[in-house]
Amino acid sequence: MLGKVLVTMSALATAVLFLVVNTTTPKSAGAMGVLGVFVLGYVIALGVISFMVYGLSKTVTTIINRVAVRRPVVSMTLKKSYYYASVIALAPVIIISLQSVGSVGVYEVALITLLVAIGCLYVAKRTA
DSSP states (O other), X not given: OHHHHHHHHHHHHHHHHHHHHHHOOHHHHHHHHHHHHHHHHHHHHHHHXXXXXXXXXXXXXXXXXXXXXXXXXXXXXXXXXXXXXXXXXXXXXXXXXXXXXXXXXXXXXXXXXXXXHHXXXXXXXXXX
């Protein structure tokens, strides 16, 4: 069920973002329009990254279970992948928003990476 919701919301957000980008300008859309673009970008990134994390987890689990002789490793569920993706999907949105004001450098990227790492640590502690 979560997979269907993620696919539907990502596809819908992609269609709406395509429509907004092709029909309006940032000046005519105003602050709420720009915020809407960032929210739609987050929803798209959330759907894509959720399935990427889930697929990577399945792939790594399959490889480890073929190589390791001990007890089998269980892959991450889609729900847990969604939790991690909800934190990781913020990074591209923050980078794009910083780029729009012209201040993306090594320091900013390091801070965003630290923020995402802390968020993932929090998700790991809360879902354990």
